[in-house]
Amino acid sequence: MKVALIFGITGQDGSYLARLLLKKRYVVHGVKRRSSSLNTKRIDDIYVEPFSKNQNFILHYGDITDALSTTNLINKIKPDEIYNLAAQSHVAVSFDVPEYTANADGLGPLRILETIRNSKKKIKFYQAGTSEMFGKVDQIPQNEKTNFHPRSPYATAKLYAHWITKNYRDAYGLFACNGLLFNHESPMRGETFVTKKIVKALVRIKNKKQKKLFLGNIYSKRDWGHAKDYVEAMWLILQQKFPDDFVISSDKQYSIKQFINIVSKKLNLKIKWIGKGINEKGINSEGKIIIECKRKYFRPLEVDNLLGNSKKARKILKWKPKYNIHTLVEEMIAHELEMIHE
Numbered sequence: 001m002k003v004a005l006i007f008g009i010t011g012q013d014g015s016y017l018a019r020l021l022l023k024k025r026y027v028v029h030g031v032k033r034r035s036s037s038l039n040t041k042r043i044d045d046i047y048v049e050p051f052s053k054n055q056n057f058i059l060h061y062g063d064i065t066d067a068l069s070t071t072n073l074i075n076k077i078k079p080d081e082i083y084n085l086a087a088q089s090h091v092a093v094s095f096d097v098p099e100y101t102a103n104a105d106g107l108g109p110l111r112i113l114e115t116i117r118n119s120k121k122k123i124k125f126y127q128a129g130t131s132e133m134f135g136k137v138d139q140i141p142q143n144e145k146t147n148f149h150p151r152s153p154y155a156t157a158k159l160y161a162h163w164i165t166k167n168y169r170d171a172y173g174l175f176a177c178n179g180l181l182f183n184h185e186s187p188m189r190g191e192t193f194v195t196k197k198i199v200k201a202l203v204r205i206k207n208k209k210q211k212k213l214f215l216g217n218i219y220s221k222r223d224w225g226h227a228k229d230y231v232e233a234m235w236l237i238l239q240q241k242f243p244d245d246f247v248i249s250s251d252k253q254y255s256i257k258q259f260i261n262i263v264s265k266k267l268n269l270k271i272k273w274i275g276k277g278i279n280e281k282g283i284n285s286e287g288k289i290i291i292e293c294k295r296k297y298f299r300p301l302e303v304d305n306l307l308g309n310s311k312k313a314r315k316i317l318k319w320k321p322k323y324n325i326h327t328l329v330e331e332m333i334a335h336e337l338e339m340i341h342e
Contacts, residue, residue: 003027005077007064008085012188015042017083017231022056029077031062042188064108071115081238083126084109090192091132094154095300105157113168124175124238127165130158131182131306141309143247151301175243182223182249182308184230185328187335194256199263203336205290206267212290216297218257223308225250226323236317249308250321262329
């Protein structure tokens, strides 16, 4: 029975990956940070302290900003595979806490790699990269050979993690891989992320629970997939004979405004757009403004055009997404409707 260690177990991807690995009969160890409030809601159905419902699922306290904690956990658990999904993952927040972002997202993976390098056990390592590393793109779509031009402390820290993973692979022969994952969403998505923010707000507006949705740049274009599909790709990356890096994406692109229109159509919420630029607004059938753009929601540096080319992953990993933008949105809406009617 294989043993996996997931850093970032309480996040969207960590919760889906844990379920996938348990189905594949892994023993799954997850690392979560100690806090004064419970932060395990995404995994509460498979774990309840102090005794796990599933004896193959074990939680540990730890933090990748703490080298001793990271090393002790890896040496104690002796996993076959490590998935590093832990990060300060909000782009806008990274401008407010750049040092912490660099420590967690950049140096955190280094601490894991250094422990693996000094371990007597051969451990496969997956590092969660991001399409944000492409930033100000010079090629559309983006693939594994596209130049990087990060536009945030988050993307810059992730780029260090990407290159240090490659460096340790080349220098020490580690089975260390990068997944360059484009945006992936789900009902488990955090509420500060734009897709979740849009779906939640429009469901609430439709049900008279909220009056307005405030957004930043609605013309940013993104490549959106479902986290369920993308964690399967993570697992497939570590099942290959040789370590490598892969772009994981839907290979389809929509602007934030288009995403809003898809959500509103599925909710039968008619929106008419008026104005231009920062003054653009969405009004409902009653003529009331329900969507506004605000300067404070713009990033200091925008990333305008992300579109993946996952041809390599589809060929080598035999991976392809099961969800599209419509099935993703439908699942997110269903979840929010369930929440609002509880």
